[in-house]
Amino acid sequence: MEDPREICGPIAHIYRSHLAYMAKELEEYGIGSGQFDFLMVLYRKDGISQENLARILKVSKATSTRAIQSLEKEGYVYRQRDENDLRAYRVYLTEKGREMREIILEKLISFLDTLLSDFTPEEKEIFRLLIRKASFKLCDSGLEPESQNGRIRCNKNETEV
Structure with missing residues (x-):
């Protein structure tokens, strides 16, 4: 392959389009760009540490903290000190956060339906x-x-x- 942009460019375009689409679709719910990714991880691993969330999503601890604080402010998650490490927090879904699962999945499916x-x-x-x-x-x-x-x-x- 002579020009790596032939593959990397479309991958980056799909990723950016995906984030923009999800941000627009979830705006009315107070969920910003990329924050739905945090919820998606929590749907699989509720109660994961804030540090592990950042690691899984490959974002900085500061970015993770801001996203979690926003989701907490909107009532989708809550944080609780880790019993084994009082310096760490575990992040849990609220009922409102669990109720968003189907809505987020519906939006993701809609994006993929368009893409494919x-x-x-x-x-x-x-x-x-x-x-x-x-x-x-x-x-x-x-x-x-x-x-x-x-x-x-x-x-x-x-x-x-």
């Missing part, structure tokens, strides 16, 4: 497999030292996506 609308079923499956393969390669290569965005794990034997 011109794909045949076979192309969708190939795309899914190729994206997973590329993501796992980052794990194998050492370029991805920690678990990925809370959805894909570096262990290929884990089937959860």
Whole structure:
């Protein structure tokens, strides 16, 4: 491949479009750009430490703190001191936060439906497999030292996506 922008550019464009779409769709709920990612991790691991949330989402501790404080202010999460480490906080979903799960998933599905609308079923499956393969390669290569965005794990034997 001669120009890496042929792949990196479209990947970056899809990512930015995804964030912009989700920010617009979730604005009425007081959920800002990228904050839904925190909720998505909590739907899988409620009660995770604030530090682990930042690590999973590959954001700074300061960014994580701001996002969690915003979600807390809107009533989607609450923080509680970790019993084993009083310096750390664990983040938990509130009932309001749990109720947002279906809404967020609906918005994500809508984005993917638009993104993949011109794909045949076979192309969708190939795309899914190729994206997973590329993501796992980052794990194998050492370029991805920690678990990925809370959805894909570096262990290929884990089937959860």
